[in-house]
Amino acid sequence: MAQKTKKITPVKRAVSKIDVKDFSIAELARELNSFNIDNYWDLGKFLVDKVMPVARKQGMFEDQVMKMISSQPGIKFPFSVLKQCQQYYSYYPDVKKRSLPEVFYFDLATKVDESKRRDQYEKFALDYKWTISDLRKKIHDDGLARRIDERTKYGFDLRERNVWAFDTPDPRFGKPNFKGRIPGQIVANALYYYTKPGDYVLDPFAGSGTTADIIESLAHFNDRKFKLYDAHPIDERIARNNILLTGIPEQSNNIDYIFLDPPTEFTQKDSSSDFEVSLDASRADFLLKFKGIIRECARVLKSGGKVSIVMEPAFAGKEFIDFPAEATQLFKELGFRQVGKVYLPKRSSESSMRIAQGIAEVKGIRALSSDCKELLTFQKP
Ligand SMILES: C[S@@+](CC[C@H](N)C(=O)[O-])C[C@H]1O[C@@H](n2cnc3c(N)ncnc32)[C@H](O)[C@@H]1O
Numbered sequence: 001m002a003q004k005t006k007k008i009t010p011v012k013r014a015v016s017k018i019d020v021k022d023f024s025i026a027e028l029a030r031e032l033n034s035f036n037i038d039n040y041w042d043l044g045k046f047l048v049d050k051v052m053p054v055a056r057k058q059g060m061f062e063d064q065v066m067k068m069i070s071s072q073p074g075i076k077f078p079f080s081v082l083k084q085c086q087q088y089y090s091y092y093p094d095v096k097k098r099s100l101p102e103v104f105y106f107d108l109a110t111k112v113d114e115s116k117r118r119d120q121y122e123k124f125a126l127d128y129k130w131t132i133s134d135l136r137k138k139i140h141d142d143g144l145a146r147r148i149d150e151r152t153k154y155g156f157d158l159r160e161r162n163v164w165a166f167d168t169p170d171p172r173f174g175k176p177n178f179k180g181r182i183p184g185q186i187v188a189n190a191l192y193y194y195t196k197p198g199d200y201v202l203d204p205f206a207g208s209g210t211t212a213d214i215i216e217s218l219a220h221f222n223d224r225k226f227k228l229y230d231a232h233p234i235d236e237r238i239a240r241n242n243i244l245l246t247g248i249p250e251q252s253n254n255i256d257y258i259f260l261d262p263p264t265e266f267t268q269k270d271s272s273s274d275f276e277v278s279l280d281a282s283r284a285d286f287l288l289k290f291k292g293i294i295r296e297c298a299r300v301l302k303s304g305g306k307v308s309i310v311m312e313p314a315f316a317g318k319e320f321i322d323f324p325a326e327a328t329q330l331f332k333e334l335g336f337r338q339v340g341k342v343y344l345p346k347r348s349s350e351s352s353m354r355i356a357q358g359i360a361e362v363k364g365i366r367a368l369s370s371d372c373k374e375l376l377t378f379q380k381p
Contacts, residue, residue, distance in 0.1 A: 025065075029072035032082075040081075040106055044089025047082065062086065084110045091118065100125055103132050111139050155218045156188040164189055164375070165345040172217055175234070178208035182261050182310065186344060186375065188214050190259060191221055193340065194306045194377055199256035201226040202300070204248055204293075206238045211259055227255075244289060247296040255300045258307040260293070267323050268314055279319055286323060290330055298334045301380045306339065307331075312373040324374045331378040340377030 028051060035043045047066070055065040063079075066086065070079040077085075084106075088095075091109040095102055104125055108118045125135050151158050156170065166183040169176075173184025187210050195201060203211040206228035215221045227250065229241040241249055266289055267282075297307045311324040328338060 025068050026072055029069050029075045032069060033074070033076055040085045040088050041092075041095055041102065043077070043082075044085035044087070045093075047086045048089050052086075091115070098122075101132070104135055107132065107135060107139070111136075154188075154192065154220045156192075156214075157185045158192060159185075159189050162340075162342045163345065164342055167347050173213040174210035175208035178234070180261075180263060181208045182210055183347075184210045184214055186310075187211050187259060188218065188221070189342075190308050190375060190377075191215070191224065191257075194308060195221075195224060195257045197223045199224050200254065202229075202248070202250065202255045202258045203227075203261075204229045204241070204243050204258065205261050205263065206230045206233070207261065209235055209237055212237045243293055243296065247292070248300050250300040252299050253302050256302060256305050258297050258301065258305075260297070260307060260309040262293075262310070266290075267311070267321075279321065282314065283321055283326070286321070286326060287330075290327060294327075294330045294334060298336070298380060303380055306377055306379050307336075308340070308375055308377040310344065310373050310375055312370045315368045315370060320368075324376055328376060328378075331376075335381045336378035337381065338376065339379045340375070342375040342377075344373040344375055346371050346373070 032043065032046070035046070051065060051069075052062055055062065063083070066082040067079050069075060070077060070082055088106050088109040092098065092105040095105050098105060100122065104122070108121055112118045112121060121135060121138065124130065124138070128134075130138070147160075157166065164186055166185045169181065169183035170185050170188075173187070174181040191201070191211075191214065201211065201215065201224050203226070206212070207230060209228060212226055212228055215224050215226050228238040229243070229248070230238050231240070231242045233240050239249075267286055301307060309327055311327050313323055314321045331338070
């Protein structure tokens with residue numbers, strides 16, 4: 001059966017000599033430095049009982065004060081450690097009277113947000129005589145299980161951070177052999193973050209119908225209404241429309257969310273062409289097309305509506321065009337506010353194809369290639 005971990009002995013230290021009423025961040029930092037690096041509970045007590053009340057009186061938030069202290073020259077505690085100490089003491093001011101070794105409570109305070117769950121873990125650790133490794137493993141495994149539950153709940157691979165890499169497109173969304181099909185998981189995550197129940201969703205470059213497949217097959221998005229267009233529609237859910245010629249055939253102020261996945265030929269030029277000559281032409285061509293597209297988005301979106309666009313830069317020798325930045329500029333000129341930026345690394349099969357082609361050279365200059373698209377999201381004022 002598991003052994004109890006040894007108690008951490010608190011280090012004896014002198015009582016604070018500074019008067020915290022004369023709130024000086026530099027003095028506080030010096031004072032904090034006199035704490036033993038392992039003595040988290042005492043450090044937390046000092047922060048909670050002495051520093052925070054004074055900070056609050058001066059209208060400062062707790063995190064703000066800790067950030068200021070940790071940015072003082074010579075301070076040995078980063079913000080993350082101060083935060084952990086503060087949580088540790090706040091949740092367990094009576095730690096010395098509790099039955100488990102102190103390290104258990106430090107882990108519970110810093111790794112488990114809900115107090116009910118902290119109490120449950122404490123009870124299990126006592127009843128089953130857990131070691132600290134048992135507790136850590138249990139917290140870790142429960143966290144994983146919760147994330148898997150979330151995914152099952154929504155029915156797709158939900159991402160929590162702003163890099164969405166999907167090596168295999170979800171076979172339920174879009175048509176497998178369609179050139180330029182986007183992994184459906186990207187559209188599903190975009191709908192999750194940028195739409196709400198009942199929203200009217202528009203996809204003017206619908207391709208193989210990925211957006212419709214997601215809305216129709218995932219219960220979480222069933223209540224979204226959608227309209228799809230493409231210059232070359234491939235199924236009955238997609239209406240024929242060339243956005244460059246006829247704009248977006250929708251009424252003004254009618255749409256909640258637009259997903260723009262334009263064809264690569266709108267931005268990427270043939271790398272064998274004379275890029276110096278075509279650089280300005282590429283940018284001019286881009287501006288001509290996208291000014292019109294973005295103006296149409298601004299027209300059909302409701303106020304507060306959002307639009308996401310998939311874009312990547314074009315490299316050529318020492319020159320490159322930062323198309324995501326150019327698109328951002330165009331949206332901002334129309335008063336849109338940027339509300340999201342997600343990196344979309346390309347699939348390894350796409351990257352290895354480029355490795356096999358070797359490093360491109362333009363007039364003897366080695367040229368990097370783009371391996372990552374961006375999903376930029378903007379909100380109409
Ligand atoms: C990158 S694909 C979109 C792929 C789609 N998201 C999917 O997952 O299948 C770009 C699409 O834009 C369409 N397209 C190209 N030029 C267009 C234009 N001027 N107006 C409307 N659609 C156009 C192409 O037919 C193609 O289906």
